[in-house]
Amino acid sequence: MPTIPMNDLRRQYLAEREAIDEAIADVLQSGWFVHGPQHAAFEAEFRQYLGVEHCIAVANGTDALQLAMQAVAADRPGLVVTTANAGGYTAIAARAANRRVCFVDVEADTLCMSASDLESVLSTHETAAVVVTHLYGRLADMENLMPVCEKYGVPVIEDCAQSHGAGRDQRAGSYGAAGTFSFYPTKNLGALGDGGAVVTNDRETADRVAGLRQYGWSGKYQVAMSGGRNSRFDELQAAVLRTRLPLLDTRNQRRREIVARYVAAARGSRVRVLAAEGPGHVAHLAVALTDRREDVREQLAVSGIATDIHYPVPDHEQNFDFVASIRPLPVTEAVSRQIFSLPCFPELTDSEVLHVCAALTDLGSERT
Numbered sequence: 001m002p003t004i005p006m007n008d009l010r011r012q013y014l015a016e017r018e019a020i021d022e023a024i025a026d027v028l029q030s031g032w033f034v035h036g037p038q039h040a041a042f043e044a045e046f047r048q049y050l051g052v053e054h055c056i057a058v059a060n061g062t063d064a065l066q067l068a069m070q071a072v073a074a075d076r077p078g079l080v081v082t083t084a085n086a087g088g089y090t091a092i093a094a095r096a097a098n099r100r101v102c103f104v105d106v107e108a109d110t111l112c113m114s115a116s117d118l119e120s121v122l123s124t125h126e127t128a129a130v131v132v133t134h135l136y137g138r139l140a141d142m143e144n145l146m147p148v149c150e151k152y153g154v155p156v157i158e159d160c161a162q163s164h165g166a167g168r169d170q171r172a173g174s175y176g177a178a179g180t181f182s183f184y185p186t187k188n189l190g191a192l193g194d195g196g197a198v199v200t201n202d203r204e205t206a207d208r209v210a211g212l213r214q215y216g217w218s219g220k221y222q223v224a225m226s227g228g229r230n231s232r233f234d235e236l237q238a239a240v241l242r243t244r245l246p247l248l249d250t251r252n253q254r255r256r257e258i259v260a261r262y263v264a265a266a267r268g269s270r271v272r273v274l275a276a277e278g279p280g281h282v283a284h285l286a287v288a289l290t291d292r293r294e295d296v297r298e299q300l301a302v303s304g305i306a307t308d309i310h311y312p313v314p315d316h317e318q319n320f321d322f323v324a325s326i327r328p329l330p331v332t333e334a335v336s337r338q339i340f341s342l343p344c345f346p347e348l349t350d351s352e353v354l355h356v357c358a359a360l361t362d363l364g365s366e367r368t
């Protein structure tokens with residue numbers, strides 16, 4: 001059997017070929033390539049899908065984080081507070097927004113931000129904004145995180161780059177002052193290139209982001225806001241996302257099914273696959289924990305199964321020069337040595353999923 005890859009974007013394109021080719025041809029023939037009708041229609045459709053008032057499409061997910069920070073914390077001094085296990089994007093965006101960062105630990109069972117550790121930071125550090133990442137597709141513990149932020153009057157930005165469509169009563173991106181998305185090709189809703197968006201229910205925030213994404217203009221050639229830049233989203237990518245948005249919930253369901261099978265297959269073995277159950281989790285990644293990571297990855301590789309680590313180096317151990325204070329992050333550090341990711345994308349065939357399951361079961365129990 002050939003190697004089962006972490007992802008294969010060609011399969012998705014081939015399955016949707018007619019719709020995508022048609023959408024692209026329509027844009028080419030329209031002669032309108034940036035900020036035209038596709039872009040406007042995508043913003044409207046995505047905002048409706050999420051149940052929020054405003055959507056501002058931008059060039060990528062890191063820009064979305066930066067512009068959201070500039071918009072929601074415009075008049076607030078202080079730090080950006082976030083977790084250190086989510087790939088460093090928030091820290092990079094904070095640097096671009098001229099903010100220092102401080103890290104909070106995660107909960108051992110969800111790997112998302114710990115409300116109690118957040119409270120210990122907010123009670124001791126002047127904070128401009130908190131960025132909550134819905135990691136691996138899981139809606140973070142908003143029921144407990146939001147009241148802590150409200151208590152200290154700190155705005156929340158939700159990083160939804162891995163959680164398009166996750167939500168029970170309301171969707172990821174609709175809880176905080178703003179939500180940010182990436183449409184990088186491997187995300188649950190992915191373009192054929194880069195893309196991103198900021199969503200919000202606040203008109204002023206939306207207006208700020210809309211100005212900042214285009215040079216800080218209020219109108220053509222009129223700079224009304226400093227700190228602006230070019231972060232536009234193009235018509236071709238908007239047209240592609242419009243063909244894909246109606247398929248998102250079905251594809252998320254397929255991801256959850258794949259993870260559920262891995263969880264069952266690994267039960268009793270030396271790896272524990274994190275569950276991704278219900279609408280509050282969209283299974284962006286299938287993440288497993290083990291004390292014998294090198295051995296396990298090697299054994300899976302021999303069975304033709306690709307694996308990866310999301311993410312191998314926690315942010316506070318990266319070469320970042322804008323970290324305000326290093327606090328102890330025991331869960332983040334312990335988990336970073338145990339995690340690895342298994343192939344998880346909707347176009348995996350049933351036989352590929354079964355092959356991964358068999359290999360997980362074959363890993364044997366912790367005692368052998």
Ligand SMILES: *Cc1c(COP(=O)(O)O)cnc(C)c1O
Nearest residue numbers: 060061062086089161162182184
């Ligand atoms: C992918 C990702 C981003 C960054 O998005 P880009 O479009 O690549 O800039 C931010 N946060 C998280 C959690 C991500 O997974």
